[in-house]
Amino acid sequence: MQNPIEVLKEYIRFPSVSTDPAYAEGMQGAREYATRLLEEIGFTVEVVPTDLHPILLADRIGNPDWPHVVIYGHYDVQPADPFELWTDEPFEPTVRNGRLYGRGTADNKGPTIVHMAALSRVLQAKPDLPLNITYVIEGEEEIGSPSMPKFFDQYAERLSQADFMLVSDTGSPNTEQIVITTALRGLVDMEIKLRGPKSDLHSGIHGGAVYNPLQALMEICATLHNPDGSVNVPGFYDDVVPVFDWEREELKRYPETVESYRAMLDVPAFYPANGLSPLEAVRFGPTLEFNGIGGGYQGEGSKTVIPSEAFAKITCRLVANQDPVKIQAQLLQTIRERCPKGVTLSFRDGGIAEAYYVVPPERPNTPADQPASLARAFKAADAAIADQFGKAPIYLRE
Template sequence: MKEQVQLHKDQFIDELKQFLQIPSISALSEHKQDVQKAAKWLANSLEKIGMENVEVIETDGHPIVYGDWLHAEGKPTVLVYGHYDVQPSDPLELWETPPFDPVVRDGKIFARGATDDKGQLMIHVKAAELLMKENNGKLPINMKFCIEGEEEVASPNLSPFIQNNKEKLSADAVVVSDTSFINKKQPAICTSLRGALALEIKLKTANTDLHSGSYGGGVPNAVHSIVRLLESLHDEKGKVKVKGFYKGVPEPAGDLRKEVAEIPFDEEEMRNELEIEELYGEEGFTFNERTGIRPTLEINGVGGGFQGEGLKTIVPSEAVAKISCRLVGEQDPSEVYDRILEHVEKYKPSGSRVTIQKLIQAHPVSLDSKDPMIQKAADAYEKVYGVRPLFPKEGGSIPIVEVFARVLDAPVVLMGFGLNTENLHAPNEHFHLENFTKGIETVCEYLSDLS
């Protein structure tokens, strides 16, 4: 299959460039037509390679693209999930070339969405195309595509779509390529994703900002109050102090800690790279454990008072904080939210009124690395890359993965081909073309082996 990939390499890259040229930014309303255009472009691509029942399914937001090929009687069915929407491209001045004018240099393709997720998604489209060409218009297994346009805005419409279309989407495995290698030479199949809870706290004291000469020291200061409130969330050893926060968090077993310990990590290299003197976190756990299999509560932003140039001597009356939690095990984001509400009510300084808004919630998901569908993916990586993948525990969240696993009752195989160094969500996002072509080979091997 390697020879076939190389034979069609230039064509595949040209088609990827066409896809990347569409500014399908789901978060910005002015790009709604561009998101529609990307959905139609993708649907047309699926039809051209031989997928059937291709649809652009409208939702209350951006469309879902579906297609299938279901003629391999008695063979497994694989559902490929991905997303065609991308992040905003700001700040534009930091891009070396325009974000939607893809260019190839140094063996990489630079454009917004190159690695997250258009490049990785196209690996599956092109693998299906090659397998069709090699087998007289047939696939060795049954295949479905379910591609959304709202992943970058937390997938508000995909979850109900999955719930309402369980039979349509039923599969023996759900394959996702939206994760990364450990490093350029070490493939990885992620086997857990932390859940998420994001919220915003608004704290108010007086009905207006006040002159600090006339009122300072005599009335509550909203910024002082929110700082004290936020300080109450952790103890001095990095543990979250919210009562009940750790309910459902499993104590890491030996096998799990061993799997985490196999992931390469150099503390000195990280400290030097980040230009910090020491790392920080919950006592008793390694960096990879803290960021992969332990829950967290992070303050993402704090605001209040005068932020302009110079000085304005006031006692602020309002302050705001944004918080995100990463959850593991059996932690329920709704329960964690309730516990935070109780904590805030208990610890808010006197003279403060607090309101909290929930922004995002997602359940954690844990996958069994020994599942045959995951092990066959590992076999395919090893055959193409010459190295067996490791099984890292991803600290981030892909909320819809838990929904697929629970509703379809199928293993999710996180076959990532990206690198953490490829500037996803940042200026100069890119994708290594070696992983694009080897990714196509790997998926071809995987699907063939499943047959």
């Protein structure tokens, strides 16, 4: 592989926004570019069709008795809106103060190229490396991976031969301290819509007679959190895995303080719930967030209407042991119970995903039946990172 930075820049230039059909060409370009990169370093690539964006399934298989690792990533990115808030064009990568900026730099094109570049160098030095490698690169991660369950069912026998999977969708704080991510939070994504009158109404004529959908929406949303910031949905925290002492000790090694984190985000204060510190809350706690709220007149000036409908986009980030199906049902039931009779509630399912959590060997909560291959992978990562970076990795949930 040529200069990985230049390769990454070219990859970023493809506007691969999976949620918007207007970016279909960018999705195709990113997919084809990733395919070429994999083929250049010796992989056989199969483009697996889906109802939306195809999945890349690439193999370098030698002896079936060799260890087998699957590397996962995705080629789609989040929308770059609002564009006016970007210092530079989001899909034209720019280097400033030693950092590369552009949509997808960190999520997920950068990590993907890091692993490809590392493999390229290793395979150049050791073309007969006794390791089977499979890449799975999807194009729908940013919209909830709707095609992945069917894909895994379709290729279950082939993928089940692997010893473990490496998720190429995480990061480290700097080049001096490497973090191995042991958990990724799960997701419940939904949109609720409240409908009142059949059309917008003049508030001077009809105000006081009908329930304003925006008012009803704000009242419902305001009940979903307690004053301390915790989620006010019955049963939401019932199955949450506790934070273990060894995890808090690992977090103490993380090269960031609460104050540096606050300064980076430029917020006046933090608002963590359930007794967690801000740095703990983003790793160990589940959340309920409002990602977008709308309804009524949004233009300049005033328009004195009672809107016919209002909506809220809501996501929950879940931690280990929380069942997204259960959480989705609990949240929807709570919203239904708190919805006033003067409006009609509808619901759009935006998808769900389970939280992912693995524990390094020799920890108090390491599963007794942890596969030997996974334990070997942890120990190999420990040794390799200590050798190349001069210190052991930190193991943290994300």
